[in-house]
Amino acid sequence: MQLYNFASIPPPSVTERIYARMGFREGKTKVSQEKIDLYERYMREALGLLELKGVAARWPITRRSPVRVEIGEAAFDSKLLASLAGTCGELLGMAVTAGAKIVEAIHSCEKNDLTRSVVYDATASEVVDGCFDWIQKYMQQTLRPENRQLLAKRISCGYADFSLSNQKIFFQLLQLDTLGITLTESFMLVPEKSASAVTGILAYEK
Amino acid sequence: MKTRVVVLDGAMGTQLQQRGLPAGACPEAWCAAHPEVLRAIHADYISGGADIIYTCTFGANREKLSQYNLTDVFSLNKDLAKLARAACGKTSLVAGDIGPTGKFVKPFGELEFEDAVDVFKAQVRGLLAGGVHLFVIETMMDIQEARAALLAVKELSDAFTIVTLTFEKSGRTLNGNDPVSALITLQSLGADAVGCNCSTGPKDMARIIARMAPYAAVPLVAKPNAGVPKLVDNRTVFNMDAATFGAHCRSLASAGAGVMGGCCGTTPEHIRALKKAVRNIKPRRQLKQIPAALSSARSFVALDRKKFCMVGEKINPTGKKKLQAELMSGNFSLVRQFAKEQEAQGAGLLDVNMGVPGADEKKLLTQAISILSIATDLPLVIDSSNADAVESALRLYPGRALVNSLSGEKERIRVLVPLLKKYGAMCVLLPLQSKKLPRSCAERKKIVLETVRAIQKGGLMLSDLVVDGLVLTVSTQPDSGVETLKTIAWCSKSLKVNTVVGLSNISFGLPQRHLLNRTFLTLAKAQGLSLAIADPQDALPSKNKFAQALLRNKDAQGRNYIARFSGIPAQKPSEAVTLSAQALVSRAIIEGDKDTISGLVRQALQNGIDAYTLMQSHMIPAIITVGEYFEQKRYFLPQLIASAEAMKQGIDIVEPLLAGAGAQRSKTALVLMATVEGDVHDIGKNIVTLMLKNHGFTIVDLGKDVSTRKIIECIKTHKPDIVGLSALMTTTMVNIAKVVEAARQEKLQCKFMIGGAVVSRHYAQSLGVAYAKDGVEAVRIARDLSGSGPTAL
Numbered sequence: 001m002q003l004y005n006f007a008s009i010p011p012p013s014v015t016e017r018i019y020a021r022m023g024f025r026e027g028k029t030k031v032s033q034e035k036i037d038l039y040e041r042y043m044r045e046a047l048g049l050l051e052l053k054g055v056a057a058r059w060p061i062t063r064r065s066p067v068r069v070e071i072g073e074a075a076f077d078s079k080l081l082a083s084l085a086g087t088c089g090e091l092l093g094m095a096v097t098a099g100a101k102i103v104e105a106i107h108s109c110e111k112n113d114l115t116r117s118v119v120y121d122a123t124a125s126e127v128v129d130g131c132f133d134w135i136q137k138y139m140q141q142t143l144r145p146e147n148r149q150l151l152a153k154r155i156s157c158g159y160a161d162f163s164l165s166n167q168k169i170f171f172q173l174l175q176l177d178t179l180g181i182t183l184t185e186s187f188m189l190v191p192e193k194s195a196s197a198v199t200g201i202l203a204y205e206k
Numbered sequence: 207m208k209t210r211v212v213v214l215d216g217a218m219g220t221q222l223q224q225r226g227l228p229a230g231a232c233p234e235a236w237c238a239a240h241p242e243v244l245r246a247i248h249a250d251y252i253s254g255g256a257d258i259i260y261t262c263t264f265g266a267n268r269e270k271l272s273q274y275n276l277t278d279v280f281s282l283n284k285d286l287a288k289l290a291r292a293a294c295g296k297t298s299l300v301a302g303d304i305g306p307t308g309k310f311v312k313p314f315g316e317l318e319f320e321d322a323v324d325v326f327k328a329q330v331r332g333l334l335a336g337g338v339h340l341f342v343i344e345t346m347m348d349i350q351e352a353r354a355a356l357l358a359v360k361e362l363s364d365a366f367t368i369v370t371l372t373f374e375k376s377g378r379t380l381n382g383n384d385p386v387s388a389l390i391t392l393q394s395l396g397a398d399a400v401g402c403n404c405s406t407g408p409k410d411m412a413r414i415i416a417r418m419a420p421y422a423a424v425p426l427v428a429k430p431n432a433g434v435p436k437l438v439d440n441r442t443v444f445n446m447d448a449a450t451f452g453a454h455c456r457s458l459a460s461a462g463a464g465v466m467g468g469c470c471g472t473t474p475e476h477i478r479a480l481k482k483a484v485r486n487i488k489p490r491r492q493l494k495q496i497p498a499a500l501s502s503a504r505s506f507v508a509l510d511r512k513k514f515c516m517v518g519e520k521i522n523p524t525g526k527k528k529l530q531a532e533l534m535s536g537n538f539s540l541v542r543q544f545a546k547e548q549e550a551q552g553a554g555l556l557d558v559n560m561g562v563p564g565a566d567e568k569k570l571l572t573q574a575i576s577i578l579s580i581a582t583d584l585p586l587v588i589d590s591s592n593a594d595a596v597e598s599a600l601r602l603y604p605g606r607a608l609v610n611s612l613s614g615e616k617e618r619i620r621v622l623v624p625l626l627k628k629y630g631a632m633c634v635l636l637p638l639q640s641k642k643l644p645r646s647c648a649e650r651k652k653i654v655l656e657t658v659r660a661i662q663k664g665g666l667m668l669s670d671l672v673v674d675g676l677v678l679t680v681s682t683q684p685d686s687g688v689e690t691l692k693t694i695a696w697c698s699k700s701l702k703v704n705t706v707v708g709l710s711n712i713s714f715g716l717p718q719r720h721l722l723n724r725t726f727l728t729l730a731k732a733q734g735l736s737l738a739i740a741d742p743q744d745a746l747p748s749k750n751k752f753a754q755a756l757l758r759n760k761d762a763q764g765r766n767y768i769a770r771f772s773g774i775p776a777q778k779p780s781e782a783v784t785l786s787a788q789a790l791v792s793r794a795i796i797e798g799d800k801d802t803i804s805g806l807v808r809q810a811l812q813n814g815i816d817a818y819t820l821m822q823s824h825m826i827p828a829i830i831t832v833g834e835y836f837e838q839k840r841y842f843l844p845q846l847i848a849s850a851e852a853m854k855q856g857i858d859i860v861e862p863l864l865a866g867a868g869a870q871r872s873k874t875a876l877v878l879m880a881t882v883e884g885d886v887h888d889i890g891k892n893i894v895t896l897m898l899k900n901h902g903f904t905i906v907d908l909g910k911d912v913s914t915r916k917i918i919e920c921i922k923t924h925k926p927d928i929v930g931l932s933a934l935m936t937t938t939m940v941n942i943a944k945v946v947e948a949a950r951q952e953k954l955q956c957k958f959m960i961g962g963a964v965v966s967r968h969y970a971q972s973l974g975v976a977y978a979k980d981g982v983e984a985v986r987i988a989r990d991l992s993g994s995g996p997t998a999l
Contacts, residue, residue, distance in 0.1 A: 048542030186884030
């Protein structure tokens, strides 16, 4: 199974999403330019600490039912995924990490500068999410010559009935240890700003 | 190409699929095994009017072939090239087709740049052996991979080379490369034609070509799809018919494309329609020489003697001990941060100097270039006197860089000019020929002219140069400002070359350096200065008369300037003197002003207000107002936190005085806070803790990943009124239930309040506990549960 390694993903432009994550509402929230400058400085600092890496792999679907999708020896028990990947021949598994530095910085600011910590945290979370968009676009481009299409939607472990315990499958099949990621007993990826997701690849049609 | 539009062939993959290529097969290997199919496709395109056909070698590189367990790159490329040569006859040419490896190249991916060059060289050798007339590097979504392929071709052959990238509808490649930056980078690196293919239909592609046209010194190439692919019954369908395609291609030609063909979904019919549509169109003329422009992977700067651009100077370890220490330990966080800061402050380019004493400059410079290529969109100025370091940086840099600098010394010219030529870089020309500094404009002119002649012999153009105006400090050489301004004016107006200055040198040893720098910059810009290497904050215009007099050498020994500005006090912000100290405390909390709150609280206490009144009548109402603002969405999270932090700083001063002042302090409710076992996400819990503290609750914070057993033990020990539990993940949320259940089994008398990303009001209700969605609600819930209020202090 081929792994697509992304050793350095370009940080996506997600400033608006970072603001939205922190509760900013256009037309309602009032912030002085001085504060905007400060928060955006924090965002820049956070971006300077991110080490964005990712990995993806195509997983041919070997069996399926309305509640289960099998990919070789591994299986996902999820109605949501089974429904999403209903007409797909393959799944695309993905993972992204922002690295350890940003997490260290978030924690080191928590005691004495929680504002900065909150902005760092939101920046890292949204950038990681944006990296999945980037991987999906990349794979879409890669699949085009094969006349295959990628679904636009994706689901993450822990969302709806797609259990967080599936992180174990992602961890093994995507070899996440090579990205410096470890998996806790409660199926959390460490560094904290790491995530996995899955989407479907529509079958080849001549 | 000067007299008519050159027509390329159309889609290969679509044709192969229609003629029997099975799903999952390697197209190149299948073609080699079915030469009659390939011959027929080539013949159909030639009969459709293609002047150039592409070899069917798009994926015939080592990386792609390895996916099919194929290893003989050379033979496959040679054989497929020969097939195309046999098909092309005497009327058409064969372009050796090179596609992407499927991997990202450093600094954007894991494939080493030199490995990528080697992968492409292996393919180029096979194609050359097969007799291709020219090369086409196509469907690149990453400028760095396109560069690697182009260098591979140019290092093995002088053949005409076309490079096309694939731009999404957004106008950028997937890796964020924009068309103009890509054009600037590739044409300066030696591409003979540049353009785009795939991803879009002719209509969208015309917009991309139109953006490139004003900067193109090479023919522009367009190979669009037959419209935009649509998903119909899970099938990809290109639905633009040949006639419509041909008609759209006329607008592509008007936009500036002089070489055109078709990509996905096109057929020999589409090419026939294209040929017919453009037969009487004369291609647009390109620029006579490559323009003075710099690029990164994602942006460009066109240098202009009428439009100034600031070069951020901060990424330079000279005199910066912290940066030096970081670089020595291999840490580039400050480098990233300086890049982002300067970008935000308005820099258009970034100077990168890695001259750390005792360090390996070549290694540091290439690392910095890699990191900055990702961290910033701004084009870079490679600032080094080490030719080896410059070459490594130029080879890796995914754009067109400015090298700082080249002097008139013969050895420096001999070593650097070939590098600049090969990698298409621009360079700063320093008017120096020996160790003696030329003080007058006349001396500088002489050196510039001699050096320009020598450089032009090496193949560089005047537009590749930026002359340094050579700024020396006016504190020791009063006429230096004037001579530099004269030099800039001569370069800009007579020689018609771009200029640069290292701005801050002008003010060395003088007070109020920013003022002097800004004023000199204003004067230099008036003379046509193109670039200044400086602190971007010095870009603010200034026409200060004292500074102008000094810079124009009309202030003997700078007496007036120094008298005016020595020891000038820093400007104080105007203070609202009408507000009382306690009102200012309240305002500092509402505005989240952590810098002034402590001083203001002390001032209020010194003014005689007692601690209890300050807290009850000013500080608590202020933080309640902040909570209301947050609930109204007038404030968002960082403002809420900043206010809470300011409040906490104020409380730290006031609280010890409350008992001492004899104020009656009612019993405060105790809240035990923890993030449950298995969960290391605690930022939400920390926010709630801070908010509760500010509202007078006493907190015992157990931290994160706390076991059920420990929480129960602490409940027994501390006997809290409320236990606050948080979890971020579905797998750890169940541990909240375990704690609640354990507490009930032990018959512990405490109330629970829970929260966290995955925790819902419904879940809380199912456990029979309270739920708080954020810090503000947590305060309200805690007050309800404890029966205490914000006046509990």
